Amino acid sequence: MSIEYKAELKKIVLQVQLDKLEEQLNTLFKFISEKDLAGFFIDSIYLKNILSLLIDEHWMQSKNAPTDTEIQFDRFIKPFLNVELKPLLFLQSFFQDTSIGGLHLALKAITQTEAALLRNIKSKPYDFQKKFLQIALMQMSELFELEHQLNSDRKKTDVTARLSLYRTFDVLDKIFELGYLENEVPDIDQKERLYEGAGVGVQSSYATTLLALRYLNLTKGSRFIDLGSGYGRIGLVVGLMRPDIQFTGYEFVKERVDIANKASENLSMTQHVQFRTQDLASTDFKIPPADTFYIFDSFSDATYAVIMEQLQEMTLHRKITVVTKGNAKLWMKNQFWIEPQEFNDGNLCLYRSRARPRI
Ligand SMILES: C[S@@+](CC[C@H](N)C(=O)[O-])C[C@H]1O[C@@H](n2cnc3c(N)ncnc32)[C@H](O)[C@@H]1O
Numbered sequence: 382m383s384i385e386y387k388a389e390l391k392k393i394v395l396q397v398q399l400d401k402l403e404e405q406l407n408t409l410f411k412f413i414s415e416k417d418l419a420g421f422f423i424d425s426i427y428l429k430n431i432l433s434l435l436i437d438e439h440w441m442q443s444k445n446a447p448t449d450t451e452i453q454f455d456r457f458i459k460p461f462l463n464v465e466l467k468p469l470l471f472l473q474s475f476f477q478d479t480s481i482g483g484l485h486l487a488l489k490a491i492t493q494t495e496a497a498l499l500r501n502i503k504s505k506p507y508d509f510q511k512k513f514l515q516i517a518l519m520q521m522s523e524l525f526e527l528e529h530q531l532n533s534d535r536k537k538t539d540v541t542a543r544l545s546l547y548r549t550f551d552v553l554d555k556i557f558e559l560g561y562l563e564n565e566v567p568d569i570d571q572k573e574r575l576y577e578g579a580g581v582g583v584q585s586s587y588a589t590t591l592l593a594l595r596y597l598n599l600t601k602g603s604r605f606i607d608l609g610s611g612y613g614r615i616g617l618v619v620g621l622m623r624p625d626i627q628f629t630g631y632e633f634v635k636e637r638v639d640i641a642n643k644a645s646e647n648l649s650m651t652q653h654v655q656f657r658t659q660d661l662a663s664t665d666f667k668i669p670p671a672d673t674f675y676i677f678d679s680f681s682d683a684t685y686a687v688i689m690e691q692l693q694e695m696t697l698h699r700k701i702t703v704v705t706k707g708n709a710k711l712w713m714k715n716q717f718w719i720e721p722q723e724f725n726d727g728n729l730c731l732y733r734s735r736a737r738p739r740i
Pocket of ligand 1: 573574575576582583584585586607608609610611612613614615631632633634637659660661662676677678679680681684
């Protein structure tokens with residue numbers, strides 16, 4: 382038997398009964414398929430992001446209009462309908478009728494729902510978790526694409542911009558078991574930027590990773606290298622979405638590599654997703670040939686110079702694509718051997734090597 386999860390989610394927010402929620406969810410979990418569980422998970426997290434955004438929006442509006450005792454729905458929710466709220470249109474009646482108290486209560490219910498969902502998913506075997514993650518990532522990819530369109534099609538509004546700040550799917554790290562360690566960086570003479578204790582901050586967001594994958598349009602069987610792979614988000618997402626790609630991540634901090642490899646092993650992806658402990662600045666290391674390279678703000682100037690030289694040399698023999706996130710783009714500015722292709726507000730950039738005569 383399959384349960385329509387959207388109807389259940391509607392029940393959860395429309396008739397919040399916090400004391401009965403656990404029981405309600407347990408019944409739902411008994412009959413739900415991987416696909417619906419993924420949909421339920423993604424919608425719940427998206428809803429949590431939206432509720433937080435609306436609650437803050439309400440607060441800001443009431444600050445600007447302190448004499449209004451009642452902030453009307455029309456004033457602050459209506460502009461979201463059909464645009465940011467489109468993926469949650471099945472909850473339209475809730476959004477139309479709710480008060481600020483209703484938003485707070487729904488947020489409480491949805492926060493508990495998220496915790497119960499996580500417990501449920503982690504209680505399942507890894508092959509179930511793998512299928513779940515694959516479906517969830519596909520649905521997230523569509524959501525992020527919608528958001529990307531909203532940002533580029535019309536003049537970015539304040540609200541769309543803010544939504545991307547609220548929207549976070551970092552909770553997926555818990556499913557991957559990416560347990561961040563506070564003191565994992567060895568006590569060495571650090572010339573590199575190793576982001577000690579940064580946890581989530583060390584990594585590209587799932588939105589960035591999925592958007593990059595969408596635009597990269599990777600060729601079947603090609604090789605993908607993450608230079609400075611941190612806890613492995615990029616490789617894990619690539620491995621789940623594109624099991625036909627050979628992925629290698631190189632990372633200075635061994636503990637991060639171990640965590641990433643354990644996640645790859647749990648999800649039976651070690652044949653195509655591997656992480657290696659490596660100082661990329663080391664003179665006895667040469668970056669192996671690959672088709673796509675990902676760089677997120679990783680290195681000291683000296684290391685960047687070594688890496689750029691190696692990538693440039695590689696373009697004498699093959700075409701490559703480089704994806705940069707954050708300030709890594711600054712290093713691509715004066716590289717004559719590569720040209721920019723796509724931009725995402727400058728945060729995510731894509732470069733393809735120029736055609737050059739073979740030697
Ligand atoms: C900002 S994180 C990016 C992680 C991952 N690529 C992502 O986008 O989610 C950069 C990583 O590069 C690593 N790193 C810095 N210098 C390095 C070096 N010389 N060799 C290998 N990794 C290095 C850091 O330890 C850090 O984990």
